[in-house]
Amino acid sequence: MPVIVQKYSGSSLSTIDKMKKVAEAVVNKKEEGNKVVVVVSAMNNTTDRLINLAKKISDEPDKRELDVLLSTGEMASASLLAMTIKEMGCDAVSYTAYQIGMRTVGDYGNSLIADLDDRAINRSLRKDKVVIIAGFQGINWLGDITTLGRGGSDTTAVAIAVKLNAICEIYTYADGIYDIDPREYKYARKLEEIDYEEVIELTSLGAQLLHLRAIELAQKYKIPIHVRLSFSDVKGTVIKEVNTMNMESKPITGIATSDEDVAVTIKDIYSDINIISNLFEALASKKINVDMISQTAPIDGRVNVSFTIPKENIETCLNIIDDFAERENVYVDKDIDKFSVVGIGMKSTSGVAARMFKLFSDNGIEVKMITTSQIRITCAIKQSDKQKAVDLVIKNFRHQ
Amino acid sequence: MPVIVQKYSGSSLSTIDKMKKVAEAVVNKKEEGNKVVVVVSAMNNTTDRLINLAKKISDEPDKRELDVLLSTGEMASASLLAMTIKEMGCDAVSYTAYQIGMRTVGDYGNSLIADLDDRAINRSLRKDKVVIIAGFQGINWLGDITTLGRGGSDTTAVAIAVKLNAICEIYTYADGIYDIDPREYKYARKLEEIDYEEVIELTSLGAQLLHLRAIELAQKYKIPIHVRLSFSDVKGTVIKEVNTMNMESKPITGIATSDEDVAVTIKDIYSDINIISNLFEALASKKINVDMISQTAPIDGRVNVSFTIPKENIETCLNIIDDFAERENVYVDKDIDKFSVVGIGMKSTSGVAARMFKLFSDNGIEVKMITTSQIRITCAIKQSDKQKAVDLVIKNFRHQ
Numbered sequence: 001m002p003v004i005v006q007k008y009s010g011s012s013l014s015t016i017d018k019m020k021k022v023a024e025a026v027v028n029k030k031e032e033g034n035k036v037v038v039v040v041s042a043m044n045n046t047t048d049r050l051i052n053l054a055k056k057i058s059d060e061p062d063k064r065e066l067d068v069l070l071s072t073g074e075m076a077s078a079s080l081l082a083m084t085i086k087e088m089g090c091d092a093v094s095y096t097a098y099q100i101g102m103r104t105v106g107d108y109g110n111s112l113i114a115d116l117d118d119r120a121i122n123r124s125l126r127k128d129k130v131v132i133i134a135g136f137q138g139i140n141w142l143g144d145i146t147t148l149g150r151g152g153s154d155t156t157a158v159a160i161a162v163k164l165n166a167i168c169e170i171y172t173y174a175d176g177i178y179d180i181d182p183r184e185y186k187y188a189r190k191l192e193e194i195d196y197e198e199v200i201e202l203t204s205l206g207a208q209l210l211h212l213r214a215i216e217l218a219q220k221y222k223i224p225i226h227v228r229l230s231f232s233d234v235k236g237t238v239i240k241e242v243n244t245m246n247m248e249s250k251p252i253t254g255i256a257t258s259d260e261d262v263a264v265t266i267k268d269i270y271s272d273i274n275i276i277s278n279l280f281e282a283l284a285s286k287k288i289n290v291d292m293i294s295q296t297a298p299i300d301g302r303v304n305v306s307f308t309i310p311k312e313n314i315e316t317c318l319n320i321i322d323d324f325a326e327r328e329n330v331y332v333d334k335d336i337d338k339f340s341v342v343g344i345g346m347k348s349t350s351g352v353a354a355r356m357f358k359l360f361s362d363n364g365i366e367v368k369m370i371t372t373s374q375i376r377i378t379c380a381i382k383q384s385d386k387q388k389a390v391d392l393v394i395k396n397f398r399h400q
Numbered sequence: 401m402p403v404i405v406q407k408y409s410g411s412s413l414s415t416i417d418k419m420k421k422v423a424e425a426v427v428n429k430k431e432e433g434n435k436v437v438v439v440v441s442a443m444n445n446t447t448d449r450l451i452n453l454a455k456k457i458s459d460e461p462d463k464r465e466l467d468v469l470l471s472t473g474e475m476a477s478a479s480l481l482a483m484t485i486k487e488m489g490c491d492a493v494s495y496t497a498y499q500i501g502m503r504t505v506g507d508y509g510n511s512l513i514a515d516l517d518d519r520a521i522n523r524s525l526r527k528d529k530v531v532i533i534a535g536f537q538g539i540n541w542l543g544d545i546t547t548l549g550r551g552g553s554d555t556t557a558v559a560i561a562v563k564l565n566a567i568c569e570i571y572t573y574a575d576g577i578y579d580i581d582p583r584e585y586k587y588a589r590k591l592e593e594i595d596y597e598e599v600i601e602l603t604s605l606g607a608q609l610l611h612l613r614a615i616e617l618a619q620k621y622k623i624p625i626h627v628r629l630s631f632s633d634v635k636g637t638v639i640k641e642v643n644t645m646n647m648e649s650k651p652i653t654g655i656a657t658s659d660e661d662v663a664v665t666i667k668d669i670y671s672d673i674n675i676i677s678n679l680f681e682a683l684a685s686k687k688i689n690v691d692m693i694s695q696t697a698p699i700d701g702r703v704n705v706s707f708t709i710p711k712e713n714i715e716t717c718l719n720i721i722d723d724f725a726e727r728e729n730v731y732v733d734k735d736i737d738k739f740s741v742v743g744i745g746m747k748s749t750s751g752v753a754a755r756m757f758k759l760f761s762d763n764g765i766e767v768k769m770i771t772t773s774q775i776r777i778t779c780a781i782k783q784s785d786k787q788k789a790v791d792l793v794i795k796n797f798r799h800q
Binding site: 053057071093144 | 416419420450453454456457458461462464465466468469471472475476478479480482483484486487493494496498499520543544545
C-alpha cells in the first residue's frame with residue numbers, strides 16, 4: 001500500500017473550519033487505499049503571535065527558549081488535526097519531534113535534520129492510523145528542542161518521505177509552480193514538472209516556493225515533491241530530476257523579476273583584490289546582501305566595480321563606500337529590474353544567453369549588468385523594459 | 401546550598417509584565433544563596449483558550465490529543481519565563497516533561513506521577529542555572545504526553561521537591577490559608593501552619609486551596625508546603641505535619657461553609673441495604689455528588705434516610721427517587737447551610753462535637769443533620785443561622 005506524506009501550511013489550518021476540510025482531504029486519501037502521514041505547520045499567525053510575546057521580553061530572545069516556545073505552535077495544530085480526524089471516525093495519532101526521534105544538528109532557530117526514527121510512525125501506520133507530525137521541530141543531542149527555520153515544515157515532510165520512501169505532497173495556497181508569477185502575468189503557465197535545480201535558483205531569486213533545504217534534501221535522495229493546492233484534486237507541479245536530454249526545445253523553465261534592488265558602480269577603484277574584498281566584507285558585516293557583481297578589466301591599474309543591493313540599504317552602503325572611494329566616483333542607478341531566466345535545459349542548449357541578448361538588443365532593451373550560472377541568466381534592465389522583456393522571452397523561448 | 405522549588409500559578413504569569421515580576425522574585429531568591437527550581441502553570445486563560453479550540457472540533461475531544469494540546473500552555477510559559485530571567489542576566493533553562501523524564505501512569509487528563517529523573521535538573525543547578533519546569537504534564541509508558549488534571553502543577557512542584565528533598569513554595573493570589581474565608585469574614589485569621597489532613601478536609605469541603613494530590617504527595621513524603629502570595633515577601637501558611645500534642649487549646653483550625661446543597665429526606669423506606677445502596681448507585685450513575693448521609697434506626701422495618709446533594713441536581717434526583725419511593729414520602733429542604741469545622745486537634749480533644757452542639761442549642765441554632773470524621777464536624781443548619789454559628793465558633797474555639 002503506497003505511503004503518502006502530505007504537508008499542510010499554516011494558511012490551510014488557520015481555523016477549525018479549514019482544519020475540518022484538511023481532515024476530509026486526508027481521510028479521502030486514506031480511503032482511496034493509501035497510508036497517510038500528515039506534516040503540519042502552526043496555524044496561521046500563531047508563530048507571529050508567539051514571536052511577539054518573546055519580543056516583549058527581549059529584542060533578541062534566548063534562542064534555545066524561543067525554539068521551545070515556537071515548537072508549541074506545531075504541537076497544537078498537530079493535536080487539533082488528529083482530534084478532527086478521529087472525530088470523523090478515522091483513527092489518527094499526533095507525534096512531536098521527540099516522539100519520532102527527529103534528531104537535529106546545528107543552531108537553534110535554524111537546525112538541520114540529522115536523522116529520524118520511523119518506528120513509531122510505522123507502528124501506527126500498520127495499525128491503520130493516520131499519523132500527524134508536528135513539523136518545523138527537532139531535538140538536538142542535548143535533548144533540547146530546536147526549530148528548522150521559517151518554512152521548515154517542508155523539510156520535515158521531505159525528511160519523513162525520504163525515510164519512508166513515500167510520495168511527498170506539499171499543499172499550499174498556490175496550485176503549483178508557474179513559469180512566471182501568475183499574480184502579475186495573465187499568460188503565466190503552470191509547469192507540470194520542474195527540476196530541483198531550477199526551483200533552487202528560482203527560490204534564491206526570491207520566489208517563495210518551498211523551504212530551500214526541503215528541495216535540496218529531496219534532490220539528494222531523489223524524492224519527487226508534488227506541490228499542489230490545498231482542498232483541491234487538481235494536479236500541481238512535480239519537482240523532480242528532469243531529463244535534460246528531452247529539453248532542447250525548452251531551454252527556459254521559469255522567469256523571475258525583481259525591482260527591489262539598486263545598482264551601485266564605483267569608478268576607478270584600485271585593482272587590488274584586498275581593497276575589493278574588504279569592501280564586500282564591510283558590506284556583509286552590515287548584513288547588506290550584495291547580489292550581482294561585475295568588474296571591468298583594469299585600465300592603468302584601476303577598475304570599475306558594479307553590484308546590486310537591496311534598495312533600503314543604500315544609505316548604509318554609501319557610508320561604507322566612503323572609506324574606499326570618493327563620492328564623485330560613486331554612481332547609484334535606481335532604475336534597475338533584475339530579470340532572470342532559469343532552465344535546466346540551458347545545460348544542453350548552448351547560446352541561450354547570446355540569443356536572449358540579441359533579442360533584447362534588437363528590441364531596444366538596454367542590458368546594464370549580467371550574471372549567469374549554469375542554469376540561470378540574470379540581467380539588470382530598466383524597469384520600464386520589464387514587460388517587454390517578459391513578453392519577448394515568453395514568445396521566443398517558451399515551449400509552445 | 402538549599403534548593404527551593406517555587407510554583408507560580410497562571411494568574412501570576414498572565415502578562416509579560418507579571419512574568420517580569422516573577423523573574424525578579426526568582427532572581428532575588430537565587431541571589432540570597434539558594435538554588436531555585438520554578439514550576440509554572442500556563443498563562444491565565446491559555447488553557448481555556450485551548451479547550452475552546454478543541455470543543456469546536458468535538459464535545460468530547462480525543463483525550464490523548466487534548467493532553468498534547470493542553471501541555472503546550474505550560475511549555476510556552478516555561479520558555480517565556482526562562483527568556484525573561486536570562487534577559488535579566490541570570491542563567492536559566494526550561495524543561496518539558498519528557499526532558500526530565502516525568503513519568504506518569506493512569507488516564508489521559510488525570511494521570512498520576514510515577515517518578516521523575518532529576519539528573520538534568522541537578523546538572524543545570526550545578527551550573528548555577530535557574531531551572532524552569534513546565535508543570536501539569538508528564539509522559540506515560542507509551543511515550544505519550546499526559547496531563548495531571550486541573551491544578552496539577554502544584555503536584556508537579558511537590559513531586560520535584562520530594563525528589564530533590566527541597567523546600568516547596570506555592571505562590572498564588574492569596575497570602576496564605578485562613579481559618580475562614582477572608583473574603584467573607586473580616587475577622588478571618590491567617591494560619592501560620594496547618595496539617596496536611598486539615599487541608600485535605602477543607603479542600604474536600606470546596607475550599608480552593610491546592611491540588612488535592614499535591615497535598616497527599618507532600619504528606620506521604622513529609623515535605624512541608626509553604627503557600628504564599630506572589631510578588632511578596634510576607635510569610636504565608638506552611639502545610640506540614642502538625643504535632644497534635646501541642647494543640648489541646650486549639651481544637652479547630654478552620655471553618656468552611658457552603659449553601660450550594662439541598663437536603664433530601666425519604667420517609668419510611670424499607671430498611672434493606674440493597675434498596676438503599678441501589679438508590680445511591682443510581683444517583684452516582686447520574687454523577688450526582690451525594691454528601692452528608694444519615695439514616696435513622698429502623699422502626700417496623702422502615703427507616704428515614706436523609707442526604708444532601710448539589711442544588712442543581714434536585715430534579716434529576718427526584719426522578720431517580722420515583723423508582724424507590726412515593727413522592728409524598730419525599731421531603732426537600734432548600735434552607736441548608738453546610739457548616740464544617742476542621743481541626744487535627746480534635747483527635748486529642750474529646751467532646752468538641754458535644755461542646756459545639758451545646759453552644760448551638762443554647763443559642764437557638766437548629767442542627768438538621770450531622771456527619772463527622774476524625775478531624776471534621778459538619779452540620780446542616782438554616783442559612784439564616786450561618787453568621788451566628790461562625791461568630792460563636794470563632795469566639796469559643798479559636799485560640800486567642
